[in-house]
Amino acid sequence: MAGTAERPVGFGRLKRKEDPRFIRGRGHYVDDVSLPGMLHGAILRSPLAHARILSIDTAAALAHPKVRAVITGKDLEGLNLAWIPTLSGDVQAVLATDKVRYQFQEVAFVVADDHYAARDALELIDVDYEPLPPVVDAKRALDADAAIVRDEIEGKRDNHIFDWEAGDRAATDAVFADAEVVVEQEMLYPRSHPAPMETCGSVADYDAVEGKLTLWTTSQAPHAHRTLYALVAGLPEHKIRVISPDIGGGFGNKVPIYPGYVCSVVGSIVTGKPVKWVEDRTENLATTGFARDYHMRGQIAATKDGRIRAVRVDVIADHGAFNATAQPTKYPAGFFSIFTGSYDLEAAHCKVTGVYTNKAPGGVAYACSFRITEAVYLVERMVDVLAHDLKLDSAELRMKNLLRPEQFPYKAKTGWEYDSGNYPQTLRKALDMAGYDELRREQAEKRARGELMGVGLSFFTEGVGAGPRKHMDIAGLGMNDEAQLSVRPTGKAVLRISVQTQGQGHETTFAQIVAEELGIPPEDVAVVHGDTDETPFGLGTYGSRSTPVSGAAAAVSARKVRDKARIIAAAMLEAGADDLEWEKGRWFVKGDPSQGATIQEIALAAHGTLELPEGVEPHLDATTTYDPPELTYPFGAYVCVVDVDPGTGFVKVRRFVAVDDCGTRINPMIVEGQIHGGLADGVGMALMQIIDFDDEGNCLNASFMDYLLPTAMEVPDWELGETVTPSPHHPLGAKGVGESATVGSPPAVVNAVMDAIGVRHVDMPLSPAKVWAALQG
Amino acid sequence: MRVNVTVNGEQRSAEIEDRLLLVHFLRQTLGLTGTHWGCDTSNCGTCVVLVDGEAVKSCTMLAAMADGHEVTTVEGLEHDGKLDPVQEGFMEAHGLQCGFCTPAMMLTARALLDRNPHPTDEEIREAISGTLCRCTGYKNIVAAIRWAADHPAAAETAPKEVQA
Numbered sequence: 001m002a003g004t005a006e007r008p009v010g011f012g013r014l015k016r017k018e019d020p021r022f023i024r025g026r027g028h029y030v031d032d033v034s035l036p037g038m039l040h041g042a043i044l045r046s047p048l049a050h051a052r053i054l055s056i057d058t059a060a061a062l063a064h065p066k067v068r069a070v071i072t073g074k075d076l077e078g079l080n081l082a083w084i085p086t087l088s089g090d091v092q093a094v095l096a097t098d099k100v101r102y103q104f105q106e107v108a109f110v111v112a113d114d115h116y117a118a119r120d121a122l123e124l125i126d127v128d129y130e131p132l133p134p135v136v137d138a139k140r141a142l143d144a145d146a147a148i149v150r151d152e153i154e155g156k157r158d159n160h161i162f163d164w165e166a167g168d169r170a171a172t173d174a175v176f177a178d179a180e181v182v183v184e185q186e187m188l189y190p191r192s193h194p195a196p197m198e199t200c201g202s203v204a205d206y207d208a209v210e211g212k213l214t215l216w217t218t219s220q221a222p223h224a225h226r227t228l229y230a231l232v233a234g235l236p237e238h239k240i241r242v243i244s245p246d247i248g249g250g251f252g253n254k255v256p257i258y259p260g261y262v263c264s265v266v267g268s269i270v271t272g273k274p275v276k277w278v279e280d281r282t283e284n285l286a287t288t289g290f291a292r293d294y295h296m297r298g299q300i301a302a303t304k305d306g307r308i309r310a311v312r313v314d315v316i317a318d319h320g321a322f323n324a325t326a327q328p329t330k331y332p333a334g335f336f337s338i339f340t341g342s343y344d345l346e347a348a349h350c351k352v353t354g355v356y357t358n359k360a361p362g363g364v365a366y367a368c369s370f371r372i373t374e375a376v377y378l379v380e381r382m383v384d385v386l387a388h389d390l391k392l393d394s395a396e397l398r399m400k401n402l403l404r405p406e407q408f409p410y411k412a413k414t415g416w417e418y419d420s421g422n423y424p425q426t427l428r429k430a431l432d433m434a435g436y437d438e439l440r441r442e443q444a445e446k447r448a449r450g451e452l453m454g455v456g457l458s459f460f461t462e463g464v465g466a467g468p469r470k471h472m473d474i475a476g477l478g479m480n481d482e483a484q485l486s487v488r489p490t491g492k493a494v495l496r497i498s499v500q501t502q503g504q505g506h507e508t509t510f511a512q513i514v515a516e517e518l519g520i521p522p523e524d525v526a527v528v529h530g531d532t533d534e535t536p537f538g539l540g541t542y543g544s545r546s547t548p549v550s551g552a553a554a555a556v557s558a559r560k561v562r563d564k565a566r567i568i569a570a571a572m573l574e575a576g577a578d579d580l581e582w583e584k585g586r587w588f589v590k591g592d593p594s595q596g597a598t599i600q601e602i603a604l605a606a607h608g609t610l611e612l613p614e615g616v617e618p619h620l621d622a623t624t625t626y627d628p629p630e631l632t633y634p635f636g637a638y639v640c641v642v643d644v645d646p647g648t649g650f651v652k653v654r655r656f657v658a659v660d661d662c663g664t665r666i667n668p669m670i671v672e673g674q675i676h677g678g679l680a681d682g683v684g685m686a687l688m689q690i691i692d693f694d695d696e697g698n699c700l701n702a703s704f705m706d707y708l709l710p711t712a713m714e715v716p717d718w719e720l721g722e723t724v725t726p727s728p729h730h731p732l733g734a735k736g737v738g739e740s741a742t743v744g745s746p747p748a749v750v751n752a753v754m755d756a757i758g759v760r761h762v763d764m765p766l767s768p769a770k771v772w773a774a775l776q777g
Numbered sequence: 778m779r780v781n782v783t784v785n786g787e788q789r790s791a792e793i794e795d796r797l798l799l800v801h802f803l804r805q806t807l808g809l810t811g812t813h814w815g816c817d818t819s820n821c822g823t824c825v826v827l828v829d830g831e832a833v834k835s836c837t838m839l840a841a842m843a844d845g846h847e848v849t850t851v852e853g854l855e856h857d858g859k860l861d862p863v864q865e866g867f868m869e870a871h872g873l874q875c876g877f878c879t880p881a882m883m884l885t886a887r888a889l890l891d892r893n894p895h896p897t898d899e900e901i902r903e904a905i906s907g908t909l910c911r912c913t914g915y916k917n918i919v920a921a922i923r924w925a926a927d928h929p930a931a932a933e934t935a936p937k938e939v940q941a
């Protein structure tokens with residue numbers, strides 16, 4: 001089965017199988033679901049950030065001719081659904097009962113004949129609030145006089161959630177005590193929001209006769225959601241079907257279970273009709289999974305000539321009103337402890353303190369690889385602060401401190417075991433592509449003329465593909481994923497997977513994995529995903545885990561099929577299985593290539609009447625549940641070039657060079673597309689995006705008028721390069737790439753701007769006003 | 778009230794609420810769900826359609842305002858089984874990932890190429906700057922529209938089989 005560059009049998013650039021429906025407008029997103037008799041829900045939300053609810057009067061809304069039901073927290077209490085567990089061992093309100101704890105929190109749910117009527121009826125609900133002082137500044141949340149956000153928790157007298165440490169404090173302190181140089185910098189990774197173009201929503205259809213709930217929903221983890229609905233609502237799990245159809249971008253926004261989903265389910269149970277709920281953009285930005293919000297104080301201990309010896313960091317983590325971060329249970333700060341980055345240190349230590357504030361819950365979202373985004377920003381900013389203070393070249397400083405190839409596998413001082421890497425080679429390639437020395441010459445010339453140009457670097461290491469069950473679970477569920485492969489009698493294959501695409505192109509990439517292993521055309525492999533009745537169990541797509549975990553499961557299943565095909569081929573050819581040799585798509589007799597059987601012929605025989613050896617089952621299929629032995633560790637080197645207008649502080653990103661090493665690339669076109677998207681995120685976060693609040697806890701960025709995202713005008717023509725260092729423990733050598741660029745690019749942009757304006761540090765986003773102010777000193 | 782709108786070359790007539798937005802008329806009244814919506818403030822641009830050949834955010838228009846006009850949605854880009862070069866370009870250049878902004882981007886591109894068949898990259902970027910994409914970082918969208926500009930006859934020749 002010969003492939004070509006344009007039509008590879010397995011790995012290679014291949015147009016996506018998903019595209020024909022999307023370019024015709026025939027994608028099928030949640031809001032496209034329309035069922036007979038379907039009703040529409042809308043949520044009444046709190047105008048205040050912190051207030052006691054004195055009364056809720058729904059009479060006028062219920063009198064609206066098109067309203068079928070109005071549900072409040074009191075109604076949910078009767079169903080034991082007013083509060084639901086979060087993914088971090090806390091609880092969160094579905095509809096507020098005692099008080100509201102952030103602006104736009106859910107208060108009541110209206111079900112009406114159409115969407116417009118449901119919205120109208122929200123205006124008819126009268127809620128009497130008693131305002132309370134809000135907790136807005138996370139750094140003051142633990143003050144003795146701060147209001148208590150979670151006073152419903154028995155005995156709760158403060159806003160403290162957790163303290164968490166990693167690394168060796170004593171060893172780190174010892175290095176700092178005798179260090180020649182110590183630099184320190186406070187920095188905020190601001191609250192951000194993934195803002196996928198499709199907001200969150202669901203259509204719930206409860207069939208009272210069958211006792212079966214079908215839920216179309218914007219979910220990155222349909223199986224995990226089904227299990228959680230079963231646990232929370234007391235519905236039997238085999239009678240819950242979660243369908244996550246085409247999803248208009250996820251980026252972590254669609255990992256948690258939101259109150260609106262639960263309300264649509266209750267609405268359907270109460271009315272006996274399907275109920276659709278789709279949030280608007282303000283609801284999306286102001287209430288669902290925010291990201292980051294880490295107040296960090298970093299320190300580096302180094303020698304005078306720039307040898308980095310230790311890193312130490314303290315963090316105040318703003319978790320909002322409910323601790324609802326979505327990360328492996330044993331990691332309350334996610335994987336932040338990978339803040340040692342790509343460097344060879346003597347010691348490292350971090351302490352993270354989580355606090356409640358009167359803001360929406362979340363924290364782990366937005367392509368952050370479980371907070372590695374914050375970790376990489378911290379260390380890469382600190383390295384540039386060190387370069388600034390020591391007046392060293394930032395590229396030289398990094399090159400001097402990067403881990404060397406012979407140190408892999410490398411055990412970081414905070415416990416992570418990096419699988420493979422050749423960091424200097426990757427940084428060298430990025431510098432060469434950028435023409436680093438020439439850029440520095442150009443910068444010097446421009447500086448002499450009073451023009452502000454900056455060059456910023458970052459080097460990142462991520463740990464993705466969560467994760468090994470010995471270390472990781474989410475809400476008690478091991479992070480393992482299953483893949484079922486069946487080859488039909490005519491040689492066409494169906495692969496059923498537990499992960500789900502939100503644009504990553506699983507239908508193509510996973511078909512290529514099977515194609516590569518079996519030597520059949522990718523178009524002969526159908527990939528089924530996103531429907532829990534049609535697919536095996538697994539934890540879903542986030543944290544760059546699809547290829548590292550589920551991709552491995554698919555590859556191993558395909559290899560099992562290939563091994564079984566060998567036995568069947570031996571029976572067909574009347575040869576010993578050991579005497580057969582594999583070439584892509586066919587087993588043949590060693591030394592006699594004319595004697596062979598293709599996968600298609602073998603599949604037909606497996607389903608026919610051929611006499612099979614003892615113990616060999618008919619048919620040609622295999623199932624694998626993959627438990628990754630360790631995380632995989634993609635890495636990369638980024639170079640950003642900016643021009644800053646000294647008169648306005650406006651930053652123009654002129655160039656961005658990204659050299660990524662994600663191990664084996666299954667479909668390089670898709671990999672590059674993932675990187676492009678992440679780089680735009682980096683520019684957006686560095687320069688534009690923030691979810692901020694006023695002193696009353698009012699969200700200041702609750703629409704796209706105020707939450708600025710990059711358009712095609714704000715981003716450059718990305719320049720991509722690659723190095724390939726396969727993961728030694730992944731069956732395909734692939735490491736995952738979905739979040740690399742989002743993780744790695746923000747510090748490169750910020751470093752470039754600081755380099756241009758000669759300032760040590762300014763917090764993101766670097767709006768023209770902030771840059772201009774920094775220029776004024 | 779009753780509106781009469783020509784949608785994708787077909788005369789469509791419906792009794793609607795006065796306040797119904799064009800985007801909801803297309804999606805809900807006519808069932809043309811290829812047109813998406815993504816914000817409440819006319820910023821995201823996922824709802825772009827062509828009204829009399831001009832790219833318009835269909836959330837900024839009442840359905841009533843489209844009365845007597847011609848609307849083209851993504852469902853109308855393909856003619857007699859032949860894809861528009863823009864549609865082919867998006868597949869060729871990997872100009873889409875989740876697909877949510879794609880209809881709007883393609884229609885914007887069609888309007889651009891109709892008035893400027895040979896745009897520069899800068900002109901392409903400016904033309905699509907009214908629509909946000911969160912997946913692609915825009916590079917491949919620019920490349921897709923460039924591909925379409927370079928293959929204007931693609932629609933006239935036999936379409937390539939749509940395949941993975």
